[in-house]
Every structure is written in structure tokens, then in C-alpha cells.
Amino acid sequence: MPTSRKRPQATTVSAHSPQPQAAPPAADLPQQLAALFTRAHSLLDRLETILPAPAAEPDWAASVAFRWVGKGGRKQLVPVHKLSPISYDDLVGIDEQRRRVERNTRQFVQGKPANNVLITGSRGTGKSSLVKASLNKFARQGLRLVEVDKADLIDLPELTELLAKRPERFIVFSDDLSFEEGEPGYKALKSVLDGSVSATADNVLIYATSNRRHLMPEYLQENLSYKHLENGEIHPGEVVEEKISLSERFGLWVSFYPYSQDEYLRIAAHWLAAFGVTDRQMDKALQESLVWALERGSRSGRVAWQFARDFAGRGGK
Secondary structure, three states: OOOOOOOOOOOOOOOOOOOOOOOOOHHHHHHHHHHHHHHHHHHHHHHHHHOOEEEEOOOOOOOOEEEEEEEOOEEEEEEOOOOOOOOHHHOOOOHHHHHHHHHHHHHHHOOOOOOOEEEEEOOOOOHHHHHHHHHHHHHHHOEEEEEEOHHHHHHHHHHHHHHOOOOOEEEEEEOOOOOOOOOHHHHHHHHHHOOOOOOOOOOEEEEEEEOOOOOOOOOHHHHHHOEEOOOOOEEOOHHHHHHHHHHHOOOEEEEEOOOOHHHHHHHHHHHHHHOOOOHHHHHHHHHHHHHHHHHHOOOOHHHHHHHHHHHHHOOOO
16 A cells, blocks of 8 residues: 655744844954943943942052042042141140140050040130141050041041051041031941941040030920830830930040130140240230130130130231
């Protein structure tokens, strides 16, 4: 019997079936790779404009004081070439405050345990001058100062990592510090002081000055979050605890108070003599300094210094 052969069935190709792609000619591959590299470089350039650039190394020999600033889209340490010449001897009427800060700073530059310092109190009493005088006192022993504005405190982890590689001892200084609700620098400062998983750099301390002890405004309504339970136990509200927690992370608190009239006159006499006012003019100058303070509504070291500059500048006339 003749055998029947099966005919191969015709394959129907649907219009929706995927069509096989032809391999690109070998001559087109270099052009496609070049286009891919161009797109990759363009993407990297866009990322560099979004991501912060690493801080550049400054000229460490240019100065003993630096400012942490944003310049040209990147953060860097800028040397301060003209420093305040104030010394400990110029700080009249704050002997105890000077003694405590000087002792802590000496321990630090000698490699001994030392504390971060929060200097609080009345305006114009010499808080920031005390930090500047400490730099002038110990700069030859390797002390350096880095001034950081409140808005840049968020960069503290990056800054401390940069400073930790250096052999010098650094005071990171933030002047007139206070925070409002939700400011990012608050959390960054808390973490660097005591709270980060990484260890604090041994060669970095933070000195801050403020008119507020707790660095944040406190409102009467926050006391409403206190709960009085039946057994008499009192639980402070969490919002109050949050505001107190930052200042408690400073190991050393140094407080300044308003000057008495006698202390104010001592400071005025010191600065008048420093500006060249003679003994013959001193009585007249001190009487005028009291009027000056009354007009300003403040007896402070800053007011005494401002008066001395004015009196010396006009020649006592």
C-alpha cells in the first residue's frame, strides 16, 4: 500500500505576533556605544548639580581660624585673615567665667578629657569675646577655631569628619545660637554632641553662645501636656523634654549676668585706657559713660567698649 505523507501545516502569522528583531549591523555598534556614553555623562553631570560636592581641603597654614561657608555650590573652610586681638586680660568682671572656660580649653589642647561648652546669659557681657580670647591664648599650642552659622549646622557631621583627620585641636564655634521649631540644624547638633552611632572626634569640641539656656523658645501652653495621675506621679510632656535635651548635651554650662554699676565702670576704665585716654580725662569720661549706658538701657561690656571708642575718637570733647 502506498504510504501517505503528511504535509507540513502552514504557519499563520498574526499581525499582533512579535516580529523577530534583526541584529544591528556591526558597523553601527560604535555609534550606539558612543551615544550611550554621552547619555551617561549627561546624567552624571545632572546628578553633580543636585548632590552636594565634598568639602575641599583648605590651606591649613593660612590662619588659625576658619569659617564654614557655601561658595560656588560647595561647602568649604575659608581662612579668616584678620582676627580679633582680644585677650583674657581684656575680659574685666567675668573672672569666674574666664577661669572655667580657660581651664576646659587648656585640658582640650593638652589632649586631656574636656567638655563641649554652652555659654549663656545677658547680651554684651563678653560671651563670644571669651571664645575669641581662648583662641588667641592657645593658638600656639595647636588650637584652631571654625565658625559655623546656625543655618550650616546641618553640615556638622561632614565638618567633623573633615577635621578628625587633622593633628590640630578644633573648637567649632556657633555664636548667638537659638532655634525655632523644625529647624534642621537642631537635630544635627544634638547628634554630634551626643547621640550619633559614630564616636565623636577626639580633636573637636563645640563652643556655643546663646541668650537662651535651652536654645529654643518655651511657651506657657506647653505645660498643658503635663499629666497628673491618680498616684501623684508627674510625667513631663515630651515637647518640653525635647527642648531641654539639647542644652543638657553640653558638658559645661557657663552663665553670664548683668553688670553692676561698679563693674561697668571698671570695664569702661579698662577700655578708655586701652584707647589712650589719659588719667586727667578719666573722671570726666567715666561720668559720661554712665549717661551713655542710661541712654542705651544697658550696662554691659559691649556698651562700655562702644563708649570708649566714641570718647577716644572725639578726643574727649
